[in-house]
Amino acid sequence: MNLSCWKSFNINKEFGSNRLYLMSLLLGILSFILLYIPVSIYHQNHQLVDYGLIPLVITLFLLPMLHKLMHIVPLVFVNKRVRIRWKIKYWGGPTFTYMPYQPLSKKTSIFTALGPTLLLTIPGLISSFVFPSFHAYIVLLTSVNIAFSLSDFICVRQFLIAPKQCIIENGRDSYDILIRK
Numbered sequence: 483m484n485l486s487c488w489k490s491f492n493i494n495k496e497f498g499s500n501r502l503y504l505m506s507l508l509l510g511i512l513s514f515i516l517l518y519i520p521v522s523i524y525h526q527n528h529q530l531v532d533y534g535l536i537p538l539v540i541t542l543f544l545l546p547m548l549h550k551l552m553h554i555v556p557l558v559f560v561n562k563r564v565r566i567r568w569k570i571k572y573w574g575g576p577t578f579t580y581m582p583y584q585p586l587s588k589k590t591s592i593f594t595a596l597g598p599t600l601l602l603t604i605p606g607l608i609s610s611f612v613f614p615s616f617h618a619y620i621v622l623l624t625s626v627n628i629a630f631s632l633s634d635f636i637c638v639r640q641f642l643i644a645p646k647q648c649i650i651e652n653g654r655d656s657y658d659i660l661i662r663k
Contacts (some may be wrong), residue, residue: 485660488648491640492656493633502633510629517621521610528614541623543575549630552598554580560590585651585660592641595634602627 494502557564563583571577586594606624610617637657641650644659651658 484663485649486663487658488645488661489640489659490653490656491659493636494655497636506629506632509632510625513628514622514625517607517610517625518618521617521621524611525614525617528617530618531615538619538622541619542626545623545626546630547577549598549602549627550578550580552601553594553634554597555601556590556593556597557582557586560593562586562590581652581654585649588641588644588646588648588650591650591657592638595637595641598627598634599631603631 497505554564554566564580565583566578566580568576568578603624606620606627610620610624613620640657640659644650645661647662649660651660
């Protein structure tokens with residue numbers, strides 16, 4: 483198979499990591515405001531249950547790992563093998579990276595990038611209406627997940643403008659969009 487690189491992109495190089503962090507922070511705050519107001523109006527007569535700060539901090543600590551894990555779940559659904567590497571960050575928290583063994587199709591790449599949105603954000607929005615006692619916590623966690631998903635949305639935008647029959651390879655720091663010659 484003779485492949486040519488149509489486009490290679492690294493989100494951190496294109497936008498800069500500080501700019502991405504700032505845009506992600508602003509997106510998280512905006513999504514919290516836009517989600518919390520209608521949900522709290524809907525649940526105005528319900529009492530919030532408060533378990534304290536510790537469970538919230540633990541959940542916020544585990545949310546980045548859960549977000550990354552939700553990128554792997556769509557690959558498992560389509561029977562793609564994935565290499566996972568665990569490491570401990572300088573702040574003491576566990577994290578991991580994943581890399582598929584084979585390049586992915588355009589549809590699979592889009593589905594993988596949108597995995598956390600489909601598997602965490604949408605159920606979080608539904609849960610905020612179903613569980614009125616926890617709606618503030620659920621909206622907060624959903625907003626943080628939306629903030630984490632900013633780079634995923636940028637990747638999806640790049641994948642959507644790629645040619646229909648392309649293959650997308652996930653490198654260490656970048657994505658390579660390959661087309662057949």
